[in-house]
Amino acid sequence: MTTGLPNFFEYNLWANLRLLDACEQLTDEQLDATMIGTFGSVRETLMHLFASEEGYVRSFTGTTPTPPLKELTTFVGFDELRRRAELSGKALITISKERDLSQTFYLDGGTYECQAYIVAIQAINHGIDHRSQIATLLSQQGIELPALDAWGYNDSMY
Template sequence: MTTGLSEFFQYNLWANLRLLDACAQLSDAQLDATMIGTFGSVRETLMHLFASEEGYVKSFTGTTPTPPLKELNTFVGFDELRRRAERSGKELITIAEQRDLSETFYLDGGTYEAQAVIVAIQAINHGIDHRSQIATLLSLQGIELPALDSWGYNDALREK
């Protein structure tokens, strides 16, 4: 079922990988800075972002990498985050292209009902929200991230 949603996930993967590339250049102090109103430090937010993305994939497929990021208490490093981001990002693209998004999911141990399309929308929204939080954390330190918005994505597509 083609919905056009896969393009959103292609953008999401591009933005996630671009964010990881930029953050890999930061110092420990920059990665560990926090502020009220954000999820946590850059490291914590990245781990949460990609653990959640694995969870969205699990909602559709029933599978997750071993061990799931959500079970790890320490930062796994940028190479591992990139590998996992590529995996979950590509899986979400495939899901958007091939799955019936009108399917009903029973989440949180069956206590919460939502259509698959809502889970897909949440995955996009969640990524944008946390990338923005990281951008805020870094901008307060005088660090500017590369463009992660749709205009930056369009420019990247045009450069190919």
Template sequence: MTTGLPNFFEYNLWANLRLLDFCEQLSDEQLDATMTGVFGSIREVLMHLFASEEGYAYSFTKTRPSSPLKEEDSFVGFEELRRRAQLSGKALIDIAKERDLGETFWLDGGVYECQAYIVALQAISHGVDHRSQIATLLAQQGIELPALDAWGYNDALHSKQ
């Protein structure tokens, strides 16, 4: 089996869905807690995370959902976030399998130049960063997030076999 960038996006989708499953069980108070140094509340971080992921997929496909997520919108709920995470996550996996990541992109209305692999790298690092922020918000409340790191992913892969 060949491994590569698609595996990173498979991990990213797994971690995002596991995060949503866990956060769905939290109380409103826990979801709305915030602290200095973190993007916002858990709800705000989740909206930002998945709005951004739709944007990364858009950079490649130039297609958006009929009503794209906007991080400033009201929280859309876990079912809708899960649906969108699956769509953008699967799109990024397919992109990693099929696209030339050496392609040049002009982002931000054509004023920002980068290679496609930079967008892919940003999508992965952005997810890790914000999942860590949610873990910090939860830790401050005495709540431990399940393992969302590579070791947790490996364990999940092996438990399916």
């Protein structure tokens, strides 16, 4: 079996869906709590996380779902977030298998130049960072998320 970048994106999708499953059980008060050092509330962080994933996919494909999450100002709900997470997650898996990651991208209206593999790295890093922030927000409220790390992923496969 060949392993590589697609495995990272398979893990990322698994962790995102598991996070959504856990957060869906929270109260409005728990979802809206904030603290210094995190992006925002759980709801805001989830919207940002999946809006960004759509943006990473757009960098490769030039397309995004309509309307893009980044244009929405209210929480779309867990069913829609799960649908969006699956779309962007599966697209990133396919991209990591099929695209030339050495191609040069000109992002931010052409003002920022980087190779495609940088966008792939950012997508993975960004997901881990914000899942960790949500875990911090919840742990400060006495709520423990299921394992979202590589060990949890490994254990879920057996």
